[in-house]
Amino acid sequence: MKLNNKIGIIVDSFGVGVKEGLKKAKAAGAEGVQIYAVSGEMDPAVLIGPKRKELRDYIDSLGLEISALCGDLAGHGFQDATANPSKIEKSKRILDLAVELGTNVVTTHIGIVPEDTNSPIYAAMQQACEELGVYAKSLNAYFAIETGPEPAAHLKSFLDTLTTNGVSVNFDPANMVMVTGDDPVQGVKTLRDYIVHTHVKDGIRRRSVDPRDVYGFLGYDKMSHEKIAEMAASGAGFEEVPLGAGSVDFPAYFAALQEIDYTGYLTIEREVGDNPEEDIRQAVGFIRSFRG
Numbered sequence: 001m002k003l004n005n006k007i008g009i010i011v012d013s014f015g016v017g018v019k020e021g022l023k024k025a026k027a028a029g030a031e032g033v034q035i036y037a038v039s040g041e042m043d044p045a046v047l048i049g050p051k052r053k054e055l056r057d058y059i060d061s062l063g064l065e066i067s068a069l070c071g072d073l074a075g076h077g078f079q080d081a082t083a084n085p086s087k088i089e090k091s092k093r094i095l096d097l098a099v100e101l102g103t104n105v106v107t108t109h110i111g112i113v114p115e116d117t118n119s120p121i122y123a124a125m126q127q128a129c130e131e132l133g134v135y136a137k138s139l140n141a142y143f144a145i146e147t148g149p150e151p152a153a154h155l156k157s158f159l160d161t162l163t164t165n166g167v168s169v170n171f172d173p174a175n176m177v178m179v180t181g182d183d184p185v186q187g188v189k190t191l192r193d194y195i196v197h198t199h200v201k202d203g204i205r206r207r208s209v210d211p212r213d214v215y216g217f218l219g220y221d222k223m224s225h226e227k228i229a230e231m232a233a234s235g236a237g238f239e240e241v242p243l244g245a246g247s248v249d250f251p252a253y254f255a256a257l258q259e260i261d262y263t264g265y266l267t268i269e270r271e272v273g274d275n276p277e278e279d280i281r282q283a284v285g286f287i288r289s290f291r292g
Contacts, residue, residue, distance in 0.1 A: 003254055003290045008032040008067035008267030010199075013276050018042060018055075022062055024277060029284040032067040033059070034107070034197075034267050037094050042069075044093040056101050067265035068105035068144070068170070068197045069098045077111025078128035079121045079218040088128055092135050095143065104141040105197045107170035111218070112149040112211050113158045121218055126161060133164030142168040142196045148175025149215045152187035159194055169194040172269070173248045174201035178238035179211050184248055188256040195262055199269045200287060202246030209237035240272050243283040254290055 011021035173184030
């Protein structure tokens with residue numbers, strides 16, 4: 001197997017500012033980067049006017065490109081119909097920013113897709129994704145749902161109900177391994193028509209966990225981002241580990257991506273660990289070992 005996909009790094013994994021993170025990503029061997037664009041200096045309401053061109057020029061000067069923006073608005077995703085109008089509006093502005101910065105992918109978590117297709121939560125998520133999919137399509141862009149909260153087959157059944165192909169998938173194999181116990185290799189094949197971006201992350205599932213304890217659910221005790229990170233770090237139910245040290249079968253995972261002719265980015269994410277920068281450098285080497 002010989003991978004030809006470009007390697008990306010999530011800038012925020014370094015835990016420093018955007019510009020410093022971009023330099024670290026370049027030094028670690030990235031060809032592209034993914035950046036959170038929800039708050040702070042990357043908030044679309046803050047990064048305005050000439051600041052956008054300045055950032056794009058700076059990224060260009062480093063010889064990098066943006067693989068995707070992350071537009072994860074946290075909370076319950078799009079489960080709450082009353083909160084959705086403002087979240088949809090913010091997501092549209094993140095899509096606008098993405099296109100202006102030279103990428104056509106915005107990734108997010110939309111919340112756990114309920115089993116009950118007749119539930120009001122399912123309907124709220126469907127309506128929000130439909131609207132955002134139509135908007136993304138108008139920009140020739142994609143609003144990409146990250147895998148993990150539910151099995152791939154259930155996510156596909158949800159995506160299949162939408163009339164727009166502007167909604168797609170950001171495939172994260174570790175989330176599947178750690179939370180639902182789903183098989184990422186089969187997941188790639190199941191979601192083959194929707195995958196536009198991927199994360200390269202590894203993890204171990206130590207015991208069965210309720211996805212609602214990880215991702216929250218409307219009407220269920222929600223988990224803070226800090227609590228989720230604490231759970232991942234402590235290994236209470238699962239543990240995110242350096243690439244190659246977990247349960248993701250990367251040779252089979254990469255082969256599956258080749259089988260479906262995926263040509264997009266393999267973007268490294270490291271959310272925990274004492275030395276994420278070193279873990280990221282090793283991850284770049286790990287992926288390169290499959291390039292032959």
